[in-house]
Amino acid sequence: MSTTADIIARCQALYEDLDFTAARAWKAAAPGRRVVGYLPVYIPLELIHAAGCLPLGLFGGGDQMEVIHGDAYYQSYICRIPRSTIELGVTKRLDFVDGMIFPFVCDVIRNLSGIWKMMFPQVWSKFFDTPQNFDRSIGGTYYTQELRELRQGLDTLTGRTIGDDDIRRSIGLYNENRRLVRQVYAFRAKQPWQAPTADVYLLMRAGLMMPVEEHNQMLAAYLAAAALDQRPKRDNVRVAIYGSFCEQPPLNLIKSIEMAGCYVVDDDYALVNRFLTEDVPVDGDPLEALSTAYLEISVETSCKYVPREEDKGKFHIAAVKQCGAEGVIYATPSFCDPALLDRPMICGRLKEAGIPHIAFKYAENSGQMQPIREQAGTFADSIKLWS
Numbered sequence: 251m252s253t254t255a256d257i258i259a260r261c262q263a264l265y266e267d268l269d270f271t272a273a274r275a276w277k278a279a280a281p282g283r284r285v286v287g288y289l290p291v292y293i294p295l296e297l298i299h300a301a302g303c304l305p306l307g308l309f310g311g312g313d314q315m316e317v318i319h320g321d322a323y324y325q326s327y328i329c330r331i332p333r334s335t336i337e338l339g340v341t342k343r344l345d346f347v348d349g350m351i352f353p354f355v356c357d358v359i360r361n362l363s364g365i366w367k368m369m370f371p372q373v374w375s376k377f378f379d380t381p382q383n384f385d386r387s388i389g390g391t392y393y394t395q396e397l398r399e400l401r402q403g404l405d406t407l408t409g410r411t412i413g414d415d416d417i418r419r420s421i422g423l424y425n426e427n428r429r430l431v432r433q434v435y436a437f438r439a440k441q442p443w444q445a446p447t448a449d450v451y452l453l454m455r456a457g458l459m460m461p462v463e464e465h466n467q468m469l470a471a472y473l474a475a476a477a478l479d480q481r482p483k484r485d486n487v488r489v490a491i492y493g494s495f496c497e498q499p500p501l502n503l504i505k506s507i508e509m510a511g512c513y514v515v516d517d518d519y520a521l522v523n524r525f526l527t528e529d530v531p532v533d534g535d536p537l538e539a540l541s542t543a544y545l546e547i548s549v550e551t552s553c554k555y556v557p558r559e560e561d562k563g564k565f566h567i568a569a570v571k572q573c574g575a576e577g578v579i580y581a582t583p584s585f586c587d588p589a590l591l592d593r594p595m596i597c598g599r600l601k602e603a604g605i606p607h608i609a610f611k612y613a614e615n616s617g618q619m620q621p622i623r624e625q626a627g628t629f630a631d632s633i634k635l636w637s
């Protein structure tokens with residue numbers, strides 16, 4: 251049986267490999283295989299899987315890659331993920347990727363889709379626009395059509411026809427994945443000392459770079475191994491981290507928060523595999539099932555409109571209560587318009603609910619951890635002393 255150390259070492263190797271050796275090997279293992287890259291925050295991975303392709307989550311270059319060419323394409327006052335994604339492209343690290351999907355998160359990723367089309371015209375690419383209207387007859391009809399177009403694009407890319415049963419089978423596998431992911435999060439919320447946040451983070455990121463069948467086995471193995479680990483329980487406070495759904499903080503920042511005295515019991519890091527909160531039905535029309543799931547059982551996050559102002563932040567407050575967090579750290583990428591526009595509204599609601607919170611900004615290549623440790627440590631102490 252694998253230990254958690256074995257599993258996490260494999261995840262870390264995948265996370266650090268900006269040449270995507272494992273995805274290249276998957277593609278080379280059989281003729282005709284295709285790899286489809288995608289950016290945060292959410293796309294229906296089920297369709298890519300049903301097309302027989304490997305979905306490859308791309309979250310920029312992190313803090314390991316120097317951005318040289320990418321800066322030339324963007325002004326200084328936007329976030330870093332589009333620049334480092336361009337850098338991955340121009341340095342040929344993505345030269346094996348057959349298709350790219352750019353979901354609607356904000357103007358930056360939408361515009362990146364146009365730049366990608368011009369720079370890499372040989373790569374099939376799609377701007378995938380999700381609805382901001384959550385009425386089944388309006389947003390639902392629109393979104394089902396968008397899913398149909400995505401399906402047709404994948405048919406053309408692969409030269410095969412994706413059947414409804416193929417999609418239903420993929421939905422079943424991703425339902426299992428989401429269930430296991432929820433189990434890992436519930437395990438960590440119950441015994442956070444048994445599942446360090448950096449381990450859980452790496453486990454989730456690895457799943458966005460490998461076939462879902464393999465990730466399901468890995469999650470089950472991790473849950474079995476983590477329950478047997480003997481780790482000391484520290485006098486940490488329980489916090490939830492929100493605002494980090496797109497550009498990711500460096501791994502050292504994630505570790506620093508825990509080292510400063512905080513157990514992270516919930517987060518929205520790289521939301522992809524937790525975007526839908528329940529199973530998607532495997533009967534009926536599979537595109538309508540995915541569409542309705544997006545409208546009705548997806549998380550609240552900054553790239554989704556909340557139609558009624560009084561509902562803003564309710565999702566986060568309910569999540570804080572469910573995971574038993576004693577405070578919230580709202581950590582956002584620098585220049586992230588969606589998250590920074592949300593910040594005063596979400597933090598205002600946390601204040602009304604009497605939930606202690608702090609906020610800071612980061613970039614995927616932030617190098618100075620000491621200020622973050624001091625801020626998170628002081629926050630933890632203030633909760634212990636006064637909450």
Ligand code: SF4
Pocket residue numbers: 329330331332355356357358359496497583585586587588589
């Ligand atoms: S980090 Fe924020 S601003 Fe940048 S691409 Fe992502 S959602 Fe858009």
